[in-house]
Amino acid sequence: AQTRHQVSAFWKVTMETELLCPACHEIFVDPVMLQCSHHLCAAHVQNFSSRERFNCPLCNDVAAVPEGGMKIDHVLRMVIEAYKLQMPNKRKSDGSAAEEEEEVEEAPPATCGFCEEKPATRRCVQCAGVLCEECEKSTHSKGFFKTHSIVNIGEESFEGADFASRMVCPEHSEKLDFYCLDCRSPVCSHCLILGEHKGHQQTPLDQAYQTGKDTLGAWVEKMHSRVSSTEDLLESFRTAELELSSNAEGQRNVVNSEMDHL
Numbered sequence: 001a002q003t004r005h006q007v008s009a010f011w012k013v014t015m016e017t018e019l020l021c022p023a024c025h026e027i028f029v030d031p032v033m034l035q036c037s038h039h040l041c042a043a044h045v046q047n048f049s050s051r052e053r054f055n056c057p058l059c060n061d062v063a064a065v066p067e068g069g070m071k072i073d074h075v076l077r078m079v080i081e082a083y084k085l086q087m088p089n090k091r092k093s094d095g096s097a098a099e100e101e102e103e104v105e106e107a108p109p110a111t112c113g114f115c116e117e118k119p120a121t122r123r124c125v126q127c128a129g130v131l132c133e134e135c136e137k138s139t140h141s142k143g144f145f146k147t148h149s150i151v152n153i154g155e156e157s158f159e160g161a162d163f164a165s166r167m168v169c170p171e172h173s174e175k176l177d178f179y180c181l182d183c184r185s186p187v188c189s190h191c192l193i194l195g196e197h198k199g200h201q202q203t204p205l206d207q208a209y210q211t212g213k214d215t216l217g218a219w220v221e222k223m224h225s226r227v228s229s230t231e232d233l234l235e236s237f238r239t240a241e242l243e244l245s246s247n248a249e250g251q252r253n254v255v256n257s258e259m260d261h262l
Contacts, residue, residue: 019080022057028080032070036061037184045070074170075186110153114139124148171195179208 019027023044030042038058048054048065056063110120112132120130124140130153131139140148167176167186172195174188181201191197203211 015083019083027084028076031073031076031080033073033076033185034061034063034070036063039073039076042070042072071170073185075167075176078167121153122150123153124150177205178202179205181208 021041031039112120113129114135118132169188172190176186
């Protein structure tokens with residue numbers, strides 16, 4: 001149980017670290033990926049002109065702003081949304097939910113995205129928008145809107161979030177079925193055939209996921225093995241230190257005894 005708790009704590013810290021912008025040290029807002037594969041918040045690069053060069057804050061590699069500006073990494077943004085949905089439950093289990101709830105209470109209530117007048121109390125998972133109770137009845141009770149999932153604001157959960165339906169290419173509105181190995185990003189078939197990823201090495205997205213999962217799992221096992229061997233080595237050092245201290249004390253007593261007889 002202790003090992004599982006340590007692993008969970010390790011992954012929590014690691015996940016939080018991975019989602020922090022190296023420039024502002026806050027969770028990414030509209031992340032963009034540099035040529036070195038590191039990310040920054042879009043706000044930190046919006047003032048750079050096309051082809052202007054700057055250094056990555058993490059690896060110091062030179063990055064250049066492409067024509068048309070840098071594109072938001074929508075997949076990473078969804079990962080951040082999923083992470084934020086899970087965080088309230090984790091904070092409650094850590095006993096630090098009160099602080100979070102105070103922050104939420106201080107925030108002004110959202111306005112309905114349909115009438116733009118009344119306070120929003122509900123959220124449509126598929127539309128990713130908020131609405132009041134009256135607009136929910138008038139707009140989401142008929143047609144294809146009837147199949148949408150409606151939840152109370154503040155009660156969203158990771159399990160109920162429909163991220164799969166939003167995994168579409170922002171340029172071609174096609175499902176992201178492939179992974180570009182050259183650019184390290186999910187792409188659709190149009191990106192590979194006609195878009196900027198034409199001629200790049202690619203693999204099916206599910207296969208890329210499984211490969212990444214297996215690789216990461218192997219590294220985790222290797223890390224656990226090294227942690228275990230390091231703990232054993234540390235324990236042997238402590239035992240040796242105790243034995244050395246005990247032997248030193250014994251020798252000190254012998255020397256003192258001999259000195260007393262002189």
